[in-house]
Amino acid sequence: MGPVHAYLRLAGVWCRALLQYPVSLAMLTLAQTVGAALDVAAILIVFAHTTRIAGFTEPEVLFLYGTAATAFALADTLVGSLERIGAHIRSGWLDVMLTRPVSPLVQVAVDRFSPRRLGKLAPALAALLIGAAGLDVAWTPGLVAFTVLFVVSGTVIASSIWVVGAAFQFIAVDAAQASNAFTYGGKELTSYPMAIYPRDLVRFTTFVVPLAFVNWQPALYVLDRPDPLGLPEWLRHASPAVALATAAVAALCWRAGLRRYRSTGS
Amino acid sequence: MRVYATVAWLGLRKQATYALATIAGAFTNTVFGFVRAAVLIALWQARPGLAGYDVGDAITFCFLSQAMIAPVRTLSGGIPELAERIRTGDVAIDLSRPAGLQAWWFALDLGQAGHGTLFRSLPPLAAGALVFGLNTPADLATGVLFAVSIALATLTSFGVRYLVALGTFWLMDDRGLVNISTLAAMFCSGMLLPLNIFPGTLGEVVRLLPWAATVQVPIDVYLGTTGGVAGALAFQAFWAVALLLAGRLLTGVAERRVVVQGG
Numbered sequence: 001m002g003p004v005h006a007y008l009r010l011a012g013v014w015c016r017a018l019l020q021y022p023v024s025l026a027m028l029t030l031a032q033t034v035g036a037a038l039d040v041a042a043i044l045i046v047f048a049h050t051t052r053i054a055g056f057t058e059p060e061v062l063f064l065y066g067t068a069a070t071a072f073a074l075a076d077t078l079v080g081s082l083e084r085i086g087a088h089i090r091s092g093w094l095d096v097m098l099t100r101p102v103s104p105l106v107q108v109a110v111d112r113f114s115p116r117r118l119g120k121l122a123p124a125l126a127a128l129l130i131g132a133a134g135l136d137v138a139w140t141p142g143l144v145a146f147t148v149l150f151v152v153s154g155t156v157i158a159s160s161i162w163v164v165g166a167a168f169q170f171i172a173v174d175a176a177q178a179s180n181a182f183t184y185g186g187k188e189l190t191s192y193p194m195a196i197y198p199r200d201l202v203r204f205t206t207f208v209v210p211l212a213f214v215n216w217q218p219a220l221y222v223l224d225r226p227d228p229l230g231l232p233e234w235l236r237h238a239s240p241a242v243a244l245a246t247a248a249v250a251a252l253c254w255r256a257g258l259r260r261y262r263s264t265g266s
Numbered sequence: 267m268r269v270y271a272t273v274a275w276l277g278l279r280k281q282a283t284y285a286l287a288t289i290a291g292a293f294t295n296t297v298f299g300f301v302r303a304a305v306l307i308a309l310w311q312a313r314p315g316l317a318g319y320d321v322g323d324a325i326t327f328c329f330l331s332q333a334m335i336a337p338v339r340t341l342s343g344g345i346p347e348l349a350e351r352i353r354t355g356d357v358a359i360d361l362s363r364p365a366g367l368q369a370w371w372f373a374l375d376l377g378q379a380g381h382g383t384l385f386r387s388l389p390p391l392a393a394g395a396l397v398f399g400l401n402t403p404a405d406l407a408t409g410v411l412f413a414v415s416i417a418l419a420t421l422t423s424f425g426v427r428y429l430v431a432l433g434t435f436w437l438m439d440d441r442g443l444v445n446i447s448t449l450a451a452m453f454c455s456g457m458l459l460p461l462n463i464f465p466g467t468l469g470e471v472v473r474l475l476p477w478a479a480t481v482q483v484p485i486d487v488y489l490g491t492t493g494g495v496a497g498a499l500a501f502q503a504f505w506a507v508a509l510l511l512a513g514r515l516l517t518g519v520a521e522r523r524v525v526v527q528g529g
Contacts, residue, residue, distance in 0.1 A: 024439065031445035038453045046305070048465045050312040053305075178290035181297040188301045196308040201300075 006102045007110050014113040025116060032119030036069060039191065040127050054195040059134030060223055061192060066128025067147070067215040068190035071154030072183075073120035079109040079159045080117060082166035083183070086173045095263050105254055108166065137222060149240060150218035156243035157214050160250035161186060167250075170257035186211045195228045202229055213242040269365055270373040277377025288381075291336070292389040299332040299390045303398070306460075317462040323489050324460070326401040329394030330485050331457050336382025338419045338480055340455055343448030344430040345371060349440040352431070367517050368510070371431075372424055379420060404490050411495055415484040418502035422479045425509025426451075432513065435520045450475075456482035476505040 001009070018025045043065055047058040056064075085108050088094040097107045132139065132147075165179025172178070186209070194202045194216045205211040206229075213235075220227055221236035281288070306324040310316060319327065335341055348371050351357045360367055394400050403409040430447045434440040452458055454477035461473050461482040472478060479502040483492070492498040 024442070027442045028445065031442070031449065035449050035452075038449060038458065041453070042458050045459055045464060046309050049316055049463060050309060053308040053312055172286055172290075174284050174286040175290040177287060177294050180290075181294040185294065185297045185301060188298065192305055192308075196304045197301075198304075 001102065003103050003106045007106050010102075010107070010110040011113040014110070015115060018114060018116075025114075028114070029116040029119035032116055033122050036073070036120040036123040039069065040065065040123050043127075043191075054193055056193040056195065057134075059131045062127045062131030063135060063222070064131075064193055064215055064219055065191045066124055066126075066131050067151050067154065067219060068187060069124035070121060070128060071151050071214050072158050072187035072190075073117065073124055074155040075158035075162060076120070076183075077113075077115070077117040078155075079162045080183075081111045081113065082109050082162045083176050083179060084108075084111070085166045086169040086176045089169065089173050089261070090264060092264055094261070104258065105163070135223065137224070143222060146218065147222060150213075150215065153218075153239040153243035154214035157210055157239075157246050158183070158186065160243075160246040161209070161211075163250035164253045167253040167257035170261050182209060182211075186214070190214050190216065199229060206231065206235070210242050210246055213239045270369055273365075273370060273373040274377035274380070277374040278381045279377075281378045281381035288385045292386045295332045295335055295386060296390040296393045299329045299394055300397075302332070303328040303394070309463075317460065318491050319460070319462075319489070322398075322401050323491065325394065325398045326489065327456075327460055327485050329390055329398075329400055330488060331481050332390045333387035334416070334419070334481060334484070335457075336386035337379045337416065338423050338484075339375070339379060339382075339427065340423060340451055340457055340480055341448060342423075342427055343444040343451060344427050344440055345375065346440075346444075347374075348428075348431040349434045349444070352434040353438060353440075361521060368428060368513055371428065375424055376420070401489065403488055408488070408490060411499070412484060412488045415487040415499060415502060418499065418506050419480045419484045421506035422476055422502060422509060423451075425506060425513055426476055428513045429509065429516065432516050432520055451477055451480070454478065455480050456485065460485075462486075476509060479505045 040062075043058075043061055046053065047061070051057065053061065085094070088097070088108060088111075094104065094108070097104050100107065137143070161182050162179070165176075165183060168179060169175060189197070189205065190211055194205070194212060197205075202212065206213075206217070217227075217231075217236050218239050221233075227233075227235075303325050306328050307321060310319065310321045310324045314320065331340075348357070351360060357367075360370065363370065391400065403412060426447065430443045431440060433443045437443065454461070454472045454475050456478070461469065461478055463469075464472055473482070483498050483502055486492040487495055487498055
């Protein structure tokens with residue numbers, strides 16, 4: 001059984017289990033939707049007081065938030081369970097997974113898969129569409145395809161960050177919170193234009209942890225704006241390549257981590 | 267009283283076992299502090315003096331709110347350990363102790379909060395102070411009043427979360443309530459944005475809810491932007507007393523009426 005097939009089968013099993021408690025699933029999904037809607041509300045409150053922040057208008061910020069939140073919501077749904085790997089190591093459950101004929105990465109990623117995380121998608125997509133409609137941009141089919149492609153690349157980049165965070169927990173079992181700084185913190189960071197951050201932080205998110213390619217760089221192309229740091233324009237088209245490179249690095253980290261793994265034993 | 271002091275000490279010790287988790291948590295609070303600060307700086311640069319704050323006040327607000335996550339437990343929503351004990355029936359052991367359920371769990375919570383103050387509040391504050399130079403309280407009296415305000419914030423936060431945890435007696439599963447409680451705490455406390463920039467009726471309502479007493483009011487006491495410290499502390503005290511009394515009454519109802527889970 002290939003990894004994708006295994007993932008889908010296991011995700012289906014978890015969905016069937018969750019549907020035994022449909023009201024509970026509906027409430028948990030709704031909570032995720034409301035949580036993301038409150039993020040959008042925060043943006044609207046900020047723009048109740050000003051027409052621009054750091055030179056960016058309300059539709060532009062909604063577009064940035066929408067693309068980032070969509071990418072991170074998809075990544076969280078697909079691989080968000082990876083952040084609990086520390087608990088699997090402590091309880092010895094990872095040993096059980098290693099004896100099974102399915103990739104341990106797939107097993108940990110799909111563990112307790114829940115469609116409730118997709119609840120964040122509705123407000124994210126709404127912000128994206130409202131923002132996109134309000135932009136002073138001619139939406140050609142090519143530009144729409146470009147946007148879809150960079151959101152998919154962003155999902156791959158965000159997922160890779162979750163994988164690296166999980167691999168780090170092989171070294172530091174209790175450090176799940178530290179990867180939150182890059183996953184949930186990354187979503188927070190990419191929700192607003194990078195122009196509001198210190199230049200060194202923007203360089204860090206461009207060249208070290210490639211969060212700038214989740215939405216900022218390609219969005220500059222869509223919005224037809226100059227880069228505040230004066231970085232070369234070809235970076236705006238680099239998201240798919242960066243996504244592939246990030247995924248490769250994440251795969252190497254995961255393998256290195258798994259090789260170092262010693263069971264907690266008893 | 268000694269038993270509660272011991273429980274609080276054990277709560278602190280328990281938290282201290284997870285040193286690496288604490289460092290990781292402090293790191294995350296610091297990162298969020300900087301990201302949120304950037305948004306507030308951009309807003310206050312566009313609108314200097316908005317809501318009576320200058321840029322320095324807004325930055326200080328942001329790092330203080332991050333530093334308060336561990337001591338005031340602003341984002342916990344409920345009390346997971348208590349909810350779990352109610353769900354499994356282990357709470358029967360707690361109820362048979364010669365100590366009040368509410369006071370017992372408050373002591374435990376306070377011990378963990380004490381640990382959080384030392385190791386999870388100071389790193390984000392220090393980082394914020396190094397980079398931006400945070401505001402300090404105007405005088406010693408303000409510092410003392412801020413400490414009182416934080417104590418009241420801790421009581422209010424516990425009051426809400428204890429009620430949420432007790433909900434498990436009736437619902438068996440506290441996740442729905444915890445989710446609602448966490449979202450309300452995030453949005454209505456000032457963690458997401460200072461409450462005094464919420465517009466119109468929404469702003470008037472959120473500033474009256476108990477969550478305002480957990481983050482917004484203590485920080486206003488610190489910054490000296492309350493428009494009447496006595497009124498601010500009275501507002502916090504009202505919510506703290508009301509919620510703790512409600513928790514006490516509900517504990518009584520749960521003891522008398524509810525069948526404990528278990529086999």
